[in-house]
Amino acid sequence: MRSISAILPLQVCFCVFALGFSPAFAQGVDDCINAQSIVGEGTWSVDTTSAVTDGPADACGQSSDIHNDVWFRWTANATEDHLISTCPGADFDTVIAIYDGGGCPAAGLIVCNDDSCGLQSQVMISAVAGTDYLVRVGGWSPANSGMATMEVEAIVTLPNDDCSAPIALSGYGIFNTDTSMASTEGPSNGCGQGGQIHNDLWFAWTAPLTEDAELSTCGASWDTTVAIYDGLACPVGAPLACNDDSCSIQTRVAFPAVAGNAYLLRIGGWNSSASGILDFTLDTSSNVGCSTPPVGPDVIIGDLPSVHNYGGLGGIGAYSLATTACNVGDSTMNWSGSNALHPVIGANLYRVEGGRIEQLGLSWLKHGFASATGTYCCTCINPGSSQIMGIGCSDPYGATTNGAQPSLGPRSEIDPWTGVFPYPFTSQGQSGDVLFKRLQVPNSDLDPSSHADAAYVLEGQYVTPDDSIAGNQHNNVSWTHASVGGFSNGSFDLAVVGETRQVQPAVFAWQEVDPLVRIESAAPAGDGMFLVASRAYDNGNGTWRYEYAVYNQISARAAGSFAVPIQPGAAVTAAGFKDVEHHSGEVWDGTDWSYSASFESVQWNTLDHSVSPLANAIRWGTLYNFTLTVDVAPVDGMIELGLFVPGAEDSLAIGAVVPGVAGFGERICSPAAANSVGQSAAIFALGSPLASDNDLTLLTLGMATNQFGYCLASQSGAFIPNPGGSAGNLCLGNPIARFVSQVQNSGGSGSFSVVVDLTSIPSTPVHAVVAGETWYYQTWYRDSVLGIPTSNFSDGIRIAFQ
Structure with missing residues (x-):
């Protein structure tokens, strides 16, 4: 009988008790009907040297038989599991079978074993006290016979062998x-x-x-x-x-x-x-999962290790990108390939060249099917299922896996903010030509002879419902540099270069090349994030080139317009737009945006959502370019990004480099007191600071609408709040010249301009401006407070004439 102590502190040993330490005399009988009787636990000698094969061919030796067999009739003396074996020793290849003891020829095979301990045998039987069992011992083949020791021992069931009794x-x-x-x-x-x-x-x-x-x-x-x-x-x-x-x-x-x-x-x-x-x-433990993990699951791309080149067709190359995902959160996430509870994986390619970043191509979305238990980012807590991504675990998908066409679906079906998508997805299981659904890039955009100084950037992105439910979907993009190699099989070779920049969109590659690039982000309420990168370059000829890259990371509402403010007098001499091509039957339209200019801004638009819901908006995972050439230097300002899908907000104001003021002079008393329409009026000097040119136009913006006003001038500055009950502040010292003969109405735009004759300033007496004089200008206009008529002032401007 073997008794096993199941546990415990280290000093407690395990003990094995065998009831019988030397074989009792018993060698077995060659025929079933006269089987030798044995009882209880012990060891017995077995001799099959002269035995013949007389049992049924229903066992586990050669040809389903036990050869040269002898028989024992064993009576159990305890109701418990027993081991019956020849493991103590045998000089031949043994086989043991246990049958119901009801009679011979033996029927009702219970268990059989050939090799359990080397070439010897061991079986376990759940025996009942007082019950007879036939034990058949023999050789695996006709050539196997000899001497053996058979042991029968009771097993005390381990108390903690069942989960209900730990x-x-x-x-x-x-x-x-x-x-x-x-x-x-x-x-x-x-x-x-x-x-x-x-x-x-x-x-x-x-x-x-x-x-x-x-x-x-x-x-x-x-x-x-x-x-x-x-x-x-x-x-x-x-x-x-x-x-x-x-x-x-x-x-x-x-x-x-x-x-x-x-x-x-x-x-x-x-x-x-x-x-x-x-x-x-x-x-x-010194480390479980990731250190300081966010609450809930949080998938990031830990590595973008390689890219696969499939060749090309019709001047376009096909590629796919390997990704290693990591769950850096404190909870597991679903990764089921048989429903919509799994991530989708997209790839993009960009080029940084000539002072801008452009998106050259994009892929359809790989649908995840199972997750591994790697440790690329953190210590992995194995979840016990490939359909779950464990805490701290990483999961590598090779480039060819991510490029397998049957498991690629369209981007248009994914809500990037919630991670929700239909399942099965459109075109599931479909394949096509070498380009179909994969990352597609025109060869002309990679040709080293045309783009010798270009830097190329690969980007991967994961979107999954669990990530979104936890509110951790803003860090699901990473990028790495790529190099362009030789041309073969219809495309240029691409290869990954350097380390992966984790949890960062590829637009930051532009800033890495040029640290003066400004990048700002914004998100509408209840929707995902946009990034706007901007930079202004001095052309050296009195003009500046303004470059804007607008990236939609995970906004389902998308963007349908882009506006840049233009100050009065600034001349826009060139404007440009670039998007990225959708392909493989993607439902989104690709029509270029229209361009328009107004008194206050330049703007690009796609079709309105009410007219065309599938219009060419800036969809998630895409980057669009807008460029301007303007004859004024840059300042920090705000662009306006119009949202495409209707919602609580119509647009976002996002910080960017914008064209500055076209005029000249130094601002004073700025900003002016707010007026009845909530604006602060501002005055601008346009023309020339040379007195001899006699070229000065005073432009005032931001006044109350449809109100009369006129300009003021003085050779000294001052600050007089609310003069004569005005709602504004007078910024000129006495004496003050008033251009009352040039009274203007602000109209619906709240603005007007006055051409100033520098040879005839309406002072007493009339004055002609000469080089070396400094003059201060301001605008007075009618206004109201709580419906009561009053007046207000713009800010001022100081001009040192040359």
Whole structure:
């Protein structure tokens, strides 16, 4: 009888008690009907040297037979599991079979075994006390016969071999157990062979502290596997953590523990032959998942390791990008390939050249199907299922996997803010030519002979519902540099160069090349993020080139217009637009945006959503370019990005470099007091600061609408608040010249201009401006406060005439 102590502190040993230490005399009988009787536990001699084969061919030797067999009639003296084996020793290749003891010829085969311990045999039978069983011992083939020792021993069932009766542990320490006689009892949701943990034992551990805990079997001599379950109920779902190999073929698994909470610890082997004695350690862990993880699941791209070149067709090359995703959050996320609870993966290519970044191409979306348990970003807590991405785990998808056409779907079906999409998705399972659905780039955009100084950038993006539910969808983009190689098979070769810039859109590659690039972000309420990158370059001829790159990272509302403010007198001499081509039957239109200019701004527009919901808006994962040439230097200002899909907000004001004031002079008393329409009026000097040119126009903007007003002038400045009950501030000192003969009306735009004759300033007496004089100008206009008529003033401008 073998009695196994299931656990405990290291100093407690395991003991094996064998009831019979030398073989009793018994050699077996050559025919079933006269089988030799044996009772209980013990060891007996077996001699098959002169035996013939007389049993049925229903066993597990050669040709389903047991050759040269002898028979025993064994009576069990206890109701429990028994082992019957020739493992103590034999000089031939043995086979053992157990039959119901009801009669001969033997019927009702219960169990049979050939090789369990070398060429010897061992079977386990759940015996009932007082019941007879026929034991048949022989050779695997007709050539196998000889002498053997047969042992029968009772097995005391391990108390913690069932998840419903775990042995209680508490605190940290080193513990000892033996899984040699354990059965495989737990569910197939672990991380051993076939998802099972074999020969498993169960322990109930109460956490002493709220901290990261670790269970280690690193000192074991056999292939261990461990799973941790939250709570003490026999598990049905996936484990909290699971690991097979962390220290060679042994195990180290970390998990977040809460003081006072109980956890089921499941310790076993990777396969059915892995079991034995081991010490295991429970201790604090230095690292579980990622340090300071955000709440909830959070997928990022940890690495963009390679790109695959498929060749080209019709002057366009086809590519796909490898991605390694990481869950840096504190919760698992779904990664199911059979429903809509999985990520989609997109790829883009950009070029930085000539002071701008342009998107050259994009792919359709790879639909994820399973997740691995890598450790690229953090320590991985194995979730026990490939349909779940574990805490801290990484998952590599090779470039050809991400370029497999049947699993690529359109971008237009994805809500990038929520991660929601229909399943099955459009064109699921469909393949096509070499370009179909893949990252497509015109060869002309990669040709080194035309783009010798260009820098190329690859970008990957993940969108998934779980990420969005947790509010962690703003960091799902990463990029890396790429190089262009030779031309073959209809396309230029692309290769990844350097490290991946994690959680950063590719537009930052422009800023990496040119640190003066300004990048700002904004998002409408309840929707995803846009980024606007801007830069102004001095052309050296009195004009400036303004470059804008607008990137929609995850906005479902998209962008349908882009406006840049233009100050009075500024001349726009050139304007340009560039988008990126959708392809492979994507439903979005590709018509270029229209351009228009007004008194206050220049603007590009696509068709309105009410007219064309599939118009060429700036959709998620795309970057559009807008460029201007203007004859004024840049200042910091705001652009207006119009939202395409209707919602609470019509547009976003986003910081950017914009054309400055076209005039001259120094502003004073700015800003002016707000007026009845909530604006501060501003005066501008246009023309020439040379007195001899006699070229001065005073332009005033931001006045109350449809009000009369006129300009003022003085050779000194001052500050007089609310003169004569005015709502504004007078910024001129006495004496003051009033251009009352040039009274103007602000009209619906709240603006007017006055041409000043510098040879006849309406002072007393009339004055002619000469070089070296300094003059101050301001505008007075009618206004009202709470419906009561009053007046107001613009700010002022100081001009030193030359």
